[in-house]
Amino acid sequence: MAKTTKLTLSEWDTLHNNGPFPLKILYKTKLESPAVMPSDLDRYNDAAQEIQKLLTEAKNKNEGFRAYGSAWSMSSIAHQKDRMHFNAHMNTYFSFRDQDLHHLSSYSAENLFLFECGNVVKEISEKLAGHGKSLKASGASNGQTVAGCISTGVHGSAINFGSVQDYVVGLNLVIGPNPGDIVYLERHTKPALNDAFVQKLRSRVIRNDGLFNAALVGLGSFGFIHGVVLEAQNLFLLKRYVKELDKDKAIELAEKQDFKAFKGIPEEVKSNGEANIPYHYKVFINQYKDNGKYVAEFMYKKPYKLNYPDPFPVIKKSLYRDLVNLAVQIGSRVPASIPVFINALKSSILPKTDEVSIGTLAETFWDAPYQGPAFAISFGVDHTNAGKALKVLSKVSIDEGPVPGIFAMRFIKKSQATLSFARFPTTCMIEIDGVLWNEKKKLGTLKGLSKKMIAALQQNNIAFTIHWGKNADWKFSGLVDHMYGPDAKTWRKYRCSLLSDDMQDLFSNGFLKEVKLDKKEPSDPQLLQSLL
Amino acid sequence: MKLKKYLFPSVFLVLLILLLFQSCYSVRLASVNGTPNPAAPMVRDDYYRAVEVTELDTVITIGLENKDFTYLIKVTDLCPSGKLHTVEYRNTFGALLLSAVTFGRKRKVKIKYVCMK
Numbered sequence A: 001m002a003k004t005t006k007l008t009l010s011e012w013d014t015l016h017n018n019g020p021f022p023l024k025i026l027y028k029t030k031l032e033s034p035a036v037m038p039s040d041l042d043r044y045n046d047a048a049q050e051i052q053k054l055l056t057e058a059k060n061k062n063e064g065f066r067a068y069g070s071a072w073s074m075s076s077i078a079h080q081k082d083r084m085h086f087n088a089h090m091n092t093y094f095s096f097r098d099q100d101l102h103h104l105s106s107y108s109a110e111n112l113f114l115f116e117c118g119n120v121v122k123e124i125s126e127k128l129a130g131h132g133k134s135l136k137a138s139g140a141s142n143g144q145t146v147a148g149c150i151s152t153g154v155h156g157s158a159i160n161f162g163s164v165q166d167y168v169v170g171l172n173l174v175i176g177p178n179p180g181d182i183v184y185l186e187r188h189t190k191p192a193l194n195d196a197f198v199q200k201l202r203s204r205v206i207r208n209d210g211l212f213n214a215a216l217v218g219l220g221s222f223g224f225i226h227g228v229v230l231e232a233q234n235l236f237l238l239k240r241y242v243k244e245l246d247k248d249k250a251i252e253l254a255e256k257q258d259f260k261a262f263k264g265i266p267e268e269v270k271s272n273g274e275a276n277i278p279y280h281y282k283v284f285i286n287q288y289k290d291n292g293k294y295v296a297e298f299m300y301k302k303p304y305k306l307n308y309p310d311p312f313p314v315i316k317k318s319l320y321r322d323l324v325n326l327a328v329q330i331g332s333r334v335p336a337s338i339p340v341f342i343n344a345l346k347s348s349i350l351p352k353t354d355e356v357s358i359g360t361l362a363e364t365f366w367d368a369p370y371q372g373p374a375f376a377i378s379f380g381v382d383h384t385n386a387g388k389a390l391k392v393l394s395k396v397s398i399d400e401g402p403v404p405g406i407f408a409m410r411f412i413k414k415s416q417a418t419l420s421f422a423r424f425p426t427t428c429m430i431e432i433d434g435v436l437w438n439e440k441k442k443l444g445t446l447k448g449l450s451k452k453m454i455a456a457l458q459q460n461n462i463a464f465t466i467h468w469g470k471n472a473d474w475k476f477s478g479l480v481d482h483m484y485g486p487d488a489k490t491w492r493k494y495r496c497s498l499l500s501d502d503m504q505d506l507f508s509n510g511f512l513k514e515v516k517l518d519k520k521e522p523s524d525p526q527l528l529q530s531l532l
Numbered sequence B: 001m002k003l004k005k006y007l008f009p010s011v012f013l014v015l016l017i018l019l020l021f022q023s024c025y026s027v028r029l030a031s032v033n034g035t036p037n038p039a040a041p042m043v044r045d046d047y048y049r050a051v052e053v054t055e056l057d058t059v060i061t062i063g064l065e066n067k068d069f070t071y072l073i074k075v076t077d078l079c080p081s082g083k084l085h086t087v088e089y090r091n092t093f094g095a096l097l098l099s100a101v102t103f104g105r106k107r108k109v110k111i112k113y114v115c116m117k
Helices: A040-060 A121-129 A146-152 A195-200 A209-216 A247-256 A321-331 A337-344 A383-400 A446-459 A479-484 A486-498 A501-506 A510-514 B002-022 B093-101
Strands: A003-008 A025-030 A065-068 A083-086 A093-095 A112-116 A168-174 A182-186 A204-207 A224-231 A236-246 A280-285 A293-303 A356-360 A374-382 A405-413 A426-435 A464-466 B025-030 B053-061 B084-091 B106-115
Touching: A003 A040, A025 A040, A040 A065, A040 A083, A040 A093, A040 A168, A040 A224, A040 A501, A065 A224, A112 A121, A112 A168, A121 A146, A146 A224, A168 A209, A182 A209, A195 A204, A209 A486, A236 A247, A236 A280, A247 A280, A247 A293, A247 A383, A374 A383, A374 A446, A383 A405, A383 A426, A383 A446, A446 A464, A464 A479, A479 A486, B093 B106
Parallel strands: A025 A083, A065 A083, A182 A204
Antiparallel strands: A003 A025, A093 A112, A112 A224, A168 A182, A168 A224, A236 A293, A236 A356, A280 A293, A280 A405, A374 A426, A374 A464, A405 A426, B025 B084, B053 B106, B084 B106
């Protein structure tokens, strides 16, 4: 049997010290040993039973329950004041054969894998590499669990692809403690697994696009995500270039996405004069220095081959936040000094210009060890508004700050998930990342900064979304309705139809209440119909 | 004259103290591949915040018949795989001195290690 350790705690915190938050009980579940239970499928189903047992315990005490993995989110989305479940040790996985696929499936069996919730991006990449496969995209690093990634919408800057949830084709959810409370969801227009395999997961299948899209970015509130079926692709390499561009050119590329006409990287210009379209485009912006230039990072997909140059000498030089930490400690006493420190440290904060490396996706978006308390505020806007929104947000950060962080822009395609913040045809994620400061000192508050940023975007009529896992003034009046309109209600209707009344409460948390997504809607059995 | 008498020993002492400080250092080795065993709850505020780390601070005694010593990493709750992901060892002047005065028989071991998940 899977083994759960139960710890009585008084508080819990995120990796980046965005708490602490109150907590009563922390569960940690480990799978049964393969020596005792050799079948992966048996161990997986055994773990599902264990989760149902824990749900019964929470339900009997009339308390909430929330799973989390790596605690990378900086918002309180992963927190539940009653019971939290650490699932990173639930990390088995399955590959598939043709006979496991639905007869209408357009997927290739060799590209489909089921990963249990606690697999982190790095171990998924390593397991996939053993099959000659790769994830299609990831975040900027690799420590998030797959369930955490899709619940919050983790993204990179794959300009012609989307976020992590966009290669998920099936969800195995534990939605309650009773028999029949394990469901497998997939799209009816793009089925993946057949009923025979779903039965092996002791699940009932619902093929329904609307339900699947609602549950996909489920904010941890659509039940316990036990497994995720994802579509991988053949291993590939990413060739990474760092260039200093004129500000106007960097913003023009962001807003027009006309990379074919961009000749700034001669190696990527084809013989017909057209340039290759990058896989990834990211712009770094130091709002405290206007020298007319931005640092931009481009990555181009290349076929996988062995014996490419070692990427780690370049990759391992990431943010040296220790230095920025020191700047903040000094800067919090004399806020005006923060821009001076950030400018002085820019060579440590920004990637080195004209740097080139090549590696797999997993190598390129590699480890990010803990480097001290951190914050991040991340807005999604239509890419055509990138320049305007950046101007508005950086002005707020200067007027309200100075804030110990710098801006960056990344780009992702629209997601089909109902509550994905990648809502625009191409969403530009404008983010300010930095070091958490002591709010008791002379600098303002993080929430206050976020509030001003939200208000400024609204005043400038720039439609926006906010990354679910990042810092924000989530209590801002009417925020979710402003960002998602009727889709917020659609999401609630699917949630309230899938979960029983008591499970809606059990899988809720303070964050859901803050953003008013806990509001109950009448259950509609039509929404749960399997349409295939 | 008195000043000259004390100058040399003072400078020597300062240099010795500086040398002592320089002899304390840490080196960290980490595997490029593999996932470190995660920590829950996260209670540390250092490099190892996200992972389960084992700290070892002991003195090992090497018998006359032994040429060297191997410390075995075994499966424990903190190390479920029994496989290493990160090792950090710390060298101190005291450790060097201990080894020197015991002709290598006693060796100070001060390490932190993180296992694979």
